[in-house]
Amino acid sequence: MKHPLIILILLLACSSIQTTFAAKSNKLERIVVSPDGKGFVTAKSKQPFKPWGMNYGNNHRLMEDFWEAEWETFAGDFREMKALGANVVRVHLQYGKFMESPEQPNAKAFKQYQRMVKLAEEVGIYLDVTGLACYRPADVPKWYDAMEEKERWAAQAKFWSIIAKAGKGSPAIFCYDLINESLSPAGKREAGKWSSGSLFGGFDFLQYIALDPAGRKREDIAAAWIKQLTAAIRKEDKETLITVGMLPWSRQWKFLSGFLPKTVGPELDFLCVHIYPDSKKSGEEMECLKQFDIGKPIVIEETFPLSCTVAELEKFLLASRELACGWVGHYDGATIEEIDGLEKAGKMTIPQSVYREWQKLFLRLAPEMVGKD
DSSP, rough: OOOOOEEEEEHHHHHHHHHHHHHHHHHHEEEEOOSSSSSSTTTOOOEEEEOOEEEEEEETTTTGHHHHTTTTHHHHHHHHHHHTTTTTTEEEEEEEHSSSSSOBEEEEEEEHHHHHHOOOOOOOOEEEOOOOOOOOOSSSSSHTOOHHHHHHHHHHHHHHHHHHHTTTTOHHHHHHEEEESEOOOSOOTTTOOBOOOOOOTBBBBOOOOOOTTTTHHHHHHHHHHHHHHHHHHHHHHHSEEEEEEEOOTTTTTTTTTTHHHHHGGGGSSSSEEOOOOOSSSOOOOOOOOHTTTTSSEEEEOOOOTTOOOOHHHHHOOOOOOTTTOOEEEESOOOOOOHHHHHHHTTTTOOHHHHHHHHHHHHHHHHHHHOOOO
C-alpha cells in the first residue's frame, strides 16, 4: 500500500499537469491567412486553422439584452459551444447599444465587450466580431438613421476604431466582420430608410450602406465603404483579419446585395458568405460558393438546416470543402442534453428540435471537417 503522503504528492502533481495542459490547450495564437492564400494558420506555430463555429444567441435574445444581468449564463454558453467542438463564436454588436452619439461610445458596453474578449481567451475560443448591427428596429438611434451618407460612414468608422482599440492585442479575435448582410443600393431610396424593412423573427438583419447611388456603380460604393472602415481599424490594429458578411449569389437574383466578390475581395483579408441550402433549389448552394472563389479564403459564415434537411446540409458541408475553409452555424443557448430534457417534459419546440439535430451534426462532422485537436 502506498503511503498517504506519496498519494497526496502524486495527486498534486497530476493536478498541476492537468492545470498546465488546460492552460496550454486554451492558449490562443493570432490567426493569419496561410502563405498559399487558401486558408488560415496560427501566426507563430503555423498550424492549420479551420473556423468551425456558431453564431451566438440565447433563447432568441440579442446578447446585449442579458450579458450584464446574466453574465454566468453568457459565459456558460461560451463553454458549452467550446464543449460542442466550436473554435469560433460569431458575436453581433448592436450599434445603438455601443454608441451614445456619433462620437461618444457607451463606456459600459465597451467594458463588457472587453470582458467578453477576456472570456474568450480564458475559454480558448476565437471571436468573429460582427459590428454595426441594427437588428431590432426599436433599438436603432433616431440620430443614426437621420444621418446623410458621409456622416453615417464617419460614425461607422468611429465605431470600428473604438472596437479595434478595445480589443487590440488579443489573439482571441479571429476577425472583424464590418457588417452583416449589407446592401448597396440599385436606385435612390427614401431618406432615413437604411434598414431593409424585412423582418425575420422580429429582427431586420439587412441594412443599406448608401441611399443614393448618385451615378456610382453599386459595387464601387461597396468597395469605397469597405476601404474607409478598414482604414479606421488599421489605425488601431494592423493585424486582425477583416471581412464582411455577404448575402449569397442566387440563380434568380445573382448578386442582389451589390457586393461583388471580385470588386470587394481585394479590400478584404478573406470572404464570408451566408449560405442556407434550399431543398427546392438543388445544387444552387455549390453554384453560389463558386461565385466567391477569387483566390482568397472563403468562410461560410452562416449555415443551418433552415430550408433543407439535416442530410442535405451534411452533403453540402462535405462538398463545400472543395472551396471553403471555414463554417459557422447557429447556437441559441440550449445543449443537446437540455433539449432532450425539454422533450421528455413535453416542452420541446420545433425550432429546438432543429437546433438539436444541427448540434448532433456539428459534433459528428467536426473530425472530418476540421480534424481532431
